[in-house]
Amino acid sequence: MGLLDGKKLLITGVLTDGSIAFHVARLAQEQGAEVVLTSFGRQFRLTQAISRRLPLPAPVIQLDVTSDEDLAALADRVREHTDHLDGVVHSIGFAPQSVMGGNFLAAEWKDVSTAIEVSAYSLKSLAVAAKPLLGRGSSIVGLTFDGRFSWPVYDWMGVAKAALEGTSRYLARDLGPEGIRVNLVSAGPIRTTAAKSIPGVSRLEEGWPERAPLGWDIEDPEPTARAVAALLSDWFPATTGEMVHVDGGLHATGA
Structure with missing residues (x-):
């Protein structure tokens, strides 16, 4: 029996087979979901092609989280493939390069607002759009990069992640009475396509494998995917508003 037997999941953010979301989808299918x-x-056809690399090809539906039309249509589009959802994975983030890479003081609001809308507010948008399909015991899980700290080159994307983390706590408060859990997984740096787009990203990666008590493999998304799968399962029935670190333990060290 798999950890996610019978679960029906909506997963965002699958772009390549190196995406964390791809490995969440793969692992979820392997565990029975x-x-x-x-x-x-332009990403739509790429996601369709990548979906065929999963253990079972998965349907792909249209969703731009900044589009009111797409959000309003989400439940009906999902219902073309399943009558309900047991879990949703938010693996969405974007910031113009002008707000990262050492540009914190020079960044303009129009670009900062894009980062916050796409990377943080979208968690609320996605949760509300999926809510008609979610019942008691369901789970929403998002991905973050610990927004409690300032990081080299991350700049306003770090602010957006802090906003994402705050959003998850308020969603946990407001959706909890309906039995819907909301949690985040804070992963260490992983060389995804999104990570490679950050100017100077190597400064984020430097020293992480040596400093993390358990070590860290920046090429391996599997530990992060396993944490997401666990939070989607029934094994955390009373956990919500939490941020689970999957970073080799670096968050617990002072230097």
């Missing part, structure tokens, strides 16, 4: 993916724009 049915998976529906989302994508939009």
Whole structure:
């Protein structure tokens, strides 16, 4: 019996087979879940192609989290493939390069607002759009990069992640009475396509494997995917508003 037997999941953010979300989808299927993916724009066909690399090809539906039209249509689009959801994975983040890479003081609000809308407010948008399909015992899990600290080159994306973490706590408060859990996984640096787009990202990675008590493999998304799968399962029935660190333990060290 798999950890996610019978679960029906909506997973965002699958772009390549190196994406954390791809490995969440793969692991979820291996553990017995049915998976529906989302994508939009020029990425849509790429996500469709990548979905065929999963153990079972997964349907892909249109969702731009900044589009009111797409959000309003989400439940109906999901219902074309399943009648309900047991879990949702938020693996969405974007910031213009002008707000990262040492540009904190020079960044302009129009670009900062894009980072916050796409990377943080979208968690609320996605949760509300999926809510008609979610019942008691369901789980929303997002991915973050510990927003409690300032990081080299991360700049306003770090602020957006802090906003994401705050958003998850308020969602946990407001959705908890309906039996919906909301949690985040804070992963260490992983060389995904999104990470490679951060100017100077190597400064984030430097020293992490040596400083983390358990060590850290920046090429391996599997530990993060396993944590997401666990939070989607029934094994955390009373956990919500939490941020689980999967970073080799670096968050617990002072130097």
